[in-house]
Structures are given as C-alpha cells and as structure tokens.
Amino acid sequence: LAKTTQPISMDSYEGQEVNITCSHNNIATNDYITWYQQFPSQGPRFIIQGYKTKVTNEVASLFIPADRKSSTLSLPRVSLSDTAVYYCLAPNAGKSTFGDGTTLTVKP
Amino acid sequence: GAVVSQHPSRVICKSGTSVKIECRSLDFQATTMFWYRQFPKQSLMLMATSNEGSKATYEQGVEKDKFLINHASLTLSTLTVTSAHPEDSSFYICSARRQGASSYNEQFFGPGTRLTVL
Numbered sequence: 282l283a284k285t286t287q288p289i290s291m292d293s294y295e296g297q298e299v300n301i302t303c304s305h306n307n308i309a310t311n312d313y314i315t316w317y318q319q320f321p322s323q324g325p326r327f328i329i330q331g332y333k334t335k336v337t338n339e340v341a342s343l344f345i346p347a348d349r350k351s352s353t354l355s356l357p358r359v360s361l362s363d364t365a366v367y368y369c370l371a372p373n374a375g376k377s378t379f380g381d382g383t384t385l386t387v388k389p
Numbered sequence: 390g391a392v393v394s395q396h397p398s399r400v401i402c403k404s405g406t407s408v409k410i411e412c413r414s415l416d417f418q419a420t421t422m423f424w425y426r427q428f429p430k431q432s433l434m435l436m437a438t439s440n441e442g443s444k445a446t447y448e449q450g451v452e453k454d455k456f457l458i459n460h461a462s463l464t465l466s467t468l469t470v471t472s473a474h475p476e477d478s479s480f481y482i483c484s485a486r487r488q489g490a491s492s493y494n495e496q497f498f499g500p501g502t503r504l505t506v507l
Contacts, residue, residue: 325433380432
C-alpha cells in the first residue's frame with residue numbers, strides 16, 4: 282500500500298508560514314498528490330492537489346520536486362483556525378492509504 | 390460543488406442490532422465511493438471500495454458479512470453494520486470520487502457518522 286510519511290506534529294504561531302513535508306516514495310507514475318485537512322469529528326476537507334512543480338490556490342501552495350517522491354504543503358499566514366490534522370495522499374497501484382497525518386497547532 | 394452528505398450524523402444502538410449509514414453525493418455523480426473508519430486519535434482506515442453496480446472490494450481484515458456495502462446508484466452508497474458490538478463503535482466516513490475524475494485521489498468526503506454501540 283502507498284503509505285505516506287509526515288511529521289507527527291508541528292507548532293506554529295499566528296501569522297507565520299507553515300510548511301509540512303510528506304514523503305511518498307511509491308507514488309504511481311500518473312497520479313496526483315492530494316492534501317486534506319481534518320478537524321475533530323469531521324470528515325477530511327480537500328485543500329489542494331498537484332502532479333508536479335508548484336500549484337497554488339486561495340488557501341495553500343503545493344511544491345513537488347521533479348522526482349515526485351515528496352511534496353510540501355505551504356500554508357501562508359496561519360491563524361488559530363488552521364489548527365487541525367493534515368494528511369497527504371499519494372496513490373500506488375490504484376490505492377492510497379492515509380498515513381498518520383501531521384497535527385498542526387497554531388498558537389496565539 | 391462536490392458535496393457529500395452522510396446520514397445519520399450520530400447513532401446510538403444496542404449491541405446486536407444493525408445500523409445503516411447512507412452516503413450521498415449531492416451535486417455530482419460518483420462512480421466510486423469509499424468507506425473509512427476512524428478511531429479516536431488515529432488516522433482514517435480504508436474499509437472498502439465500492440463501485441456503482443458491482444460488489445464492494447474489502448480491505449484485508451474487514452469482514453464483508455459484517456459490513457455490508459451497497460452502491461445502487463451513482464449518488465448513493467450505504468454501509469450496514471450488522472449485529473453491531475461495542476468494538477464497532479467508531480467514526481465512519483465515506484468519500485466519493487467524481488465520475489470522470491483525472492486522479493484516483495480526487496475524493497470528496499462526507500461529514501462522518503459517529504456510531505456508539507452500547
């Protein structure tokens with residue numbers, strides 16, 4: 282199964298930029314990397330998806346190096362409401378598995 | 390767009406009863422739906438993958454006779470927990486993959502169903 286590896290936890294302060302890196306050595310050649318945010322007792326919420334280089338939307342940026350074995354989610358100017366668990370998903374053989382995720386805690 | 394609903398959001402039942410959870414894609418057609426289970430402080434665990442009109446594919450260790458999945462239409466999948474026991478108490482989450490999606494990961498998640506078995 283294509284399990285990913287992320288830091289278990291990260292702390293930040295309001296207004297800072299946060300970068301969360303995920304390792305996915307076995308990602309399928311033709312598939313995308315997707316990041317989700319989850320709050321307690323809620324389903325995961327789609328943040329961003331990319332295949333290579335850089336993708337940016339209204340909430341985040343995603344950086345993917347040429348070998349695609351890792352990706353970095355960048356959250357600009359985080360706020361207290363960004364405290365959540367962040368997961369990256371990278372499929373292999375038509376299947377993707379949630380890793381342990383990264384618990385981001387934003388402090389005032 | 391891409392809204393997925395689940396019903397009920399919370400259910401409490403007695404041991405031995407069966408519970409049905411519905412997952413609907415409200416504004417898109419979903420050829421594939423996924424069912425996950427999440428225990429407190431843990432990640433999501435994929436239970437099964439269901440494709441419209443065919444039998445679900447269960448992950449290793451998941452009892453297909455206990456967790457019945459039906460995906461009768463492009464907008465509805467149901468998970469029935471049969472003869473539920475306290476150890477089945479968990480947070481059940483479904484997701485739907487949009488028909489024609491370019492990525493296997495283009496999944497949209499429901500809000501989850503909290504099941505408590507007494």
